[in-house]
Amino acid sequence: MRLLLFSQQCHNIDAKQYFCGQLTHSKDYRSMQTTLDEIIHKYKPGSREMLLPLLQDIQLEFGFLNEEAILRVGQHINLPSSKVYGIATFYDQFRFVQKGKFHIKVCCGTSCHMHGSSGILKEVERVLNIKEGQTTRDGRFSLEAVSCMGACGQAPVMNINGEFKTALTLQDIAKVIDDYRSSM
Amino acid sequence: MQEMDEKQFLIDKVLSAKANLDQKDTSELLSLMRHDTVNKPVVYIGSGTCGKVASADETLEAIKRYLQEKNQEAEIVQVGCIGLCSFEPIMDIQLPGKARISFRNVTQEKVEPLLDDIFNSEVPYELILGQFKSARHNAWDKVPFMNELPVFKLQHRIVLANCGICNPDSLTDYIARGGYQTYLKCIRNYTPEKICGIVEQSGLRGRGGGGYPTGEKWLTAHNVVSDQKYLVCNAAESDPGAFMDRAVIEGDPHLLLEGIAIASFAIGATKAYIYVMDEYSQAYFMLDQALSQLKEYGLTGYNIFDSGIDFKITLVRGPGAFVCGEETALINSIEGKRGMPKPKPPFPAIEGLFGKPTVVNNVETLANIPYILRHGPSRFNEIGIPEARGTKVFAVSGKAMITGLVEVPMGTKIRDIIFKIIGGVKDGKDFKAVQIGGPSGSCLPENQLDLTVGYESLWNEGAILGSGGMIVMDEDTCMVDIAKFFMNFLQKESCGKCIPCREGTRRIHEILENITRRPTGESGFEVLERFKGIMQLADLAEVIRDTSLCGLGQTAPNPLMSAMKWFREEFEEHVFDRKCKAGVCKELRLFYIDVDKCTGCVACLRKCPVNAIVGQPRQPHFIIEEKCIGCGICFDVCKFVAVKLK
Numbered sequence: 001m002r003l004l005l006f007s008q009q010c011h012n013i014d015a016k017q018y019f020c021g022q023l024t025h026s027k028d029y030r031s032m033q034t035t036l037d038e039i040i041h042k043y044k045p046g047s048r049e050m051l052l053p054l055l056q057d058i059q060l061e062f063g064f065l066n067e068e069a070i071l072r073v074g075q076h077i078n079l080p081s082s083k084v085y086g087i088a089t090f091y092d093q094f095r096f097v098q099k100g101k102f103h104i105k106v107c108c109g110t111s112c113h114m115h116g117s118s119g120i121l122k123e124v125e126r127v128l129n130i131k132e133g134q135t136t137r138d139g140r141f142s143l144e145a146v147s148c149m150g151a152c153g154q155a156p157v158m159n160i161n162g163e164f165k166t167a168l169t170l171q172d173i174a175k176v177i178d179d180y181r182s183s184m
Numbered sequence: 185m186q187e188m189d190e191k192q193f194l195i196d197k198v199l200s201a202k203a204n205l206d207q208k209d210t211s212e213l214l215s216l217m218r219h220d221t222v223n224k225p226v227v228y229i230g231s232g233t234c235g236k237v238a239s240a241d242e243t244l245e246a247i248k249r250y251l252q253e254k255n256q257e258a259e260i261v262q263v264g265c266i267g268l269c270s271f272e273p274i275m276d277i278q279l280p281g282k283a284r285i286s287f288r289n290v291t292q293e294k295v296e297p298l299l300d301d302i303f304n305s306e307v308p309y310e311l312i313l314g315q316f317k318s319a320r321h322n323a324w325d326k327v328p329f330m331n332e333l334p335v336f337k338l339q340h341r342i343v344l345a346n347c348g349i350c351n352p353d354s355l356t357d358y359i360a361r362g363g364y365q366t367y368l369k370c371i372r373n374y375t376p377e378k379i380c381g382i383v384e385q386s387g388l389r390g391r392g393g394g395g396y397p398t399g400e401k402w403l404t405a406h407n408v409v410s411d412q413k414y415l416v417c418n419a420a421e422s423d424p425g426a427f428m429d430r431a432v433i434e435g436d437p438h439l440l441l442e443g444i445a446i447a448s449f450a451i452g453a454t455k456a457y458i459y460v461m462d463e464y465s466q467a468y469f470m471l472d473q474a475l476s477q478l479k480e481y482g483l484t485g486y487n488i489f490d491s492g493i494d495f496k497i498t499l500v501r502g503p504g505a506f507v508c509g510e511e512t513a514l515i516n517s518i519e520g521k522r523g524m525p526k527p528k529p530p531f532p533a534i535e536g537l538f539g540k541p542t543v544v545n546n547v548e549t550l551a552n553i554p555y556i557l558r559h560g561p562s563r564f565n566e567i568g569i570p571e572a573r574g575t576k577v578f579a580v581s582g583k584a585m586i587t588g589l590v591e592v593p594m595g596t597k598i599r600d601i602i603f604k605i606i607g608g609v610k611d612g613k614d615f616k617a618v619q620i621g622g623p624s625g626s627c628l629p630e631n632q633l634d635l636t637v638g639y640e641s642l643w644n645e646g647a648i649l650g651s652g653g654m655i656v657m658d659e660d661t662c663m664v665d666i667a668k669f670f671m672n673f674l675q676k677e678s679c680g681k682c683i684p685c686r687e688g689t690r691r692i693h694e695i696l697e698n699i700t701r702r703p704t705g706e707s708g709f710e711v712l713e714r715f716k717g718i719m720q721l722a723d724l725a726e727v728i729r730d731t732s733l734c735g736l737g738q739t740a741p742n743p744l745m746s747a748m749k750w751f752r753e754e755f756e757e758h759v760f761d762r763k764c765k766a767g768v769c770k771e772l773r774l775f776y777i778d779v780d781k782c783t784g785c786v787a788c789l790r791k792c793p794v795n796a797i798v799g800q801p802r803q804p805h806f807i808i809e810e811k812c813i814g815c816g817i818c819f820d821v822c823k824f825v826a827v828k829l830k
Contacts, residue, residue: 051520052503056462077520090522090679091503093462109424110619110655111581113669147506147673148424149463151237152581153269153588164237 109148264435266348347435621650
């Protein structure tokens with residue numbers, strides 16, 4: 001699925017614009033390239049052990065890894081970009097779709113699961129009308145299910161842009177999301 | 185200026201072992217530095233991740249506001265987690281000459297009345313947790329001592345001794361408590377062989393789950409001749425429901441760093457790596473800060489305290505994969521490859537990171553090292569049982585009365601942990617099972633609770649100690665659902681190298697999905713497939729266990745096998761009766777409408793997605809069971825509680 005998404009990113013211009021969130025020749029694109037350059041040149045070329053920290057730094061800056069970043073990192077580290085992509089998809093941390101303005105993480109750890117987090121996740125999916133791992137069309141919300149946030153005492157928990165919502169019930173969800181929606 | 189003096193004093197006198205620490209002025213200065221005696225009031229606030237989730241930041245703001253408004257002079261110290269996560273935010277107050285007193289659930293609106301009372305020497309009893317025993321201070325009246333509370337009474341804290349008590353931001357605090365003096369004693373007076381010997385004598389075994397004797401591992405790496413050796417600290421704690429390592433890092437980072445420094449010296453490594461999960465942003469920040477402090481004091485770098493020893497610690501942000509808890513996978517991940525395990529031998533102690541001898545130790549293992557070397561191996565050896573010495577930290581969560589961290593001596597009964605220390609199951613529900621050892625651990629029923637904490641004692645019963653997650657389950661938990669949950673987690677996290685693990689875990693998850701799915705419209709062939717799957721479940725589990733390369737695969741069938749062993753009737757109920765007693769498996773729920781209560785409002789009839797409800801307005805409705813998919817919408821929309829579970 002992810003591979004399909006990626007090939008779409010590479011060949012389909014519409015998809016590329018959608019996923020990268022910017023036009024190829026716009027000002028934004030050029031500024032993105034300069035930032036990318038700056039990050040990449042902090043690292044020594046050709047050193048394999050710097051691959052993951054480099055990808056992490058890029059993701060920290062842009063919120064996700066786009067096609068451009070993966071190609072450039074491959075050139076810099078001297079590794080085929082297919083391999084870079086393969087490694088990036090192996091780890092849970094890396095995303096390939098732009099984050100929403102509000103990034104929602106629903107905890108699906110054991111303790112949260114016992115307190116009904118699967119229902120919470122379904123409810124968020126229903127309210128936002130997206131699936132886990134996706135971003136809403138208007139780019140406001142993105143949803144991610146994480147394995148444990150270590151807040152087992154206050155289960156079930158959800159994290160929106162770093163802010164924790166604890167001891168949630170199904171009825172709370174729509175209100176919480178509405179609050180964020182109206183705060184924009 | 186004062187900071188500078190403190191630093192110089194600690195470096196010149198304490199760390200260089202030139203001053204007599206028992207001298208009165210020196211010992212008084214040290215006790216001030218570790219906040220043992222205070223000149224002005226000190227407010228401590230639990231600011232670990234669990235505290236922050238429970239809005240400790242707002243409480244902190246409220247405290248600052250209060251102190252400013254009332255013009256009250258006081259110092260605020262942010263401490264880590266003391267291990268009582270369900271009581272967060274926890275606030276401690278220490279007045280000059282008085283014992284330190286601790287309050288629970290101090291949300292921001294409670295700050296003002298509480299501080300008002302305390303500064304007028306009154307005790308608000310309803311929020312009280314306890315007071316710390318100290319010979320130097322006057323105790324508060326009618327306030328229980330912390331170490332006499334049932335939660336702490338049976339615990340023996342070595343790793344967590346200072347978590348939530350000391351100031352994790354401050355290196356002076358740690359040195360004033362006797363920190364890094366053990367490390368310097370080691371590099372000045374001991375040979376690496378001697379340290380390996382001491383650790384071996386102490387009987388310390390790896391706390392990450394494998395249980396390999398630490399001293400032996402170190403000696404192997406020490407005996408290999410190589411120009412470069414590495415020590416790797418495994419802080420890739422990604423088990424859902426385990427947060428011991430994070431608490432240690434956030435609460436007492438220097439304890440871990442001292443352990444790493446000693447271990448590196450013992451094996452002859454000049455470089456150490458700490459592999460921390462990237463999600464643990466606070467833990468990463470604490471370590472980063474602690475490392476820059478060490479550099480300032482000259483405790484890392486070249487020629488440490490003129491001993492001729494060079495030592496450097498590097499932090500690595502782990503990008504999140506459960507399998508990276510396995511040592512060879514972790515090494516691959518540091519090298520910038522996919523985190524996939526490699527066959528052993530060669531063991532990492534002989535050929536590890538970048539092909540050099542590498543020792544990989546867990547956070548908890550390394551945090552035990554300073555204690556062993558400070559007090560000698562015999563003192564550590566007295567704790568625990570012959571097969572396992574020392575203590576074990578457990579992260580207790582789930583439906584437990586108190587969620588948090590518990591450190592008990594090896595050999596403690598699991599029953600004692602659950603019923604004596606954490607106070608049993610919350611909301612007065614019945615205990616059903618406890619899951620030990622993270623996602624690949626086992627579920628133990630009530631009659632197995634007399635098992636003791638240890639390595640072999642649990643292995644013999646098909647359970648594992650694992651890294652120390654302990655999840656308490658009550659009667660509302662469905663064991664099939666729990667097994668399905670763990671299998672889903674493991675099939676997602678399987679790295680994909682060994683086919684039995686990659687495909688097998690997925691098949692097991694599918695089979696479990698099948699038996700929790702509603703049989704509506706199932707053809708004869710599908711029923712046959714379902715039963716065939718169930719019959720092959722045990723064989724499949726055995727194949728995965730026997731043919732996988734790493735610990736993840738070998739232990740992957742554990743949650744399923746233990747649940748099937750101890751809760752067989754529950755599985756049979758799901759398979760044959762198509763019923764879930766706990767009501768967790770949503771698709772197996774059967775509803776009926778109570779004709780006496782139904783007013784015929786047609787709310788359920790309109791909402792039913794499959795038109796399984798029939799009836800006329802103002803007449804009682806009925807549910808057609810064959811059509812019903814068990815979604816529960818009618819149950820939720822009915823205002824008259826007429827829709828009921830069968």
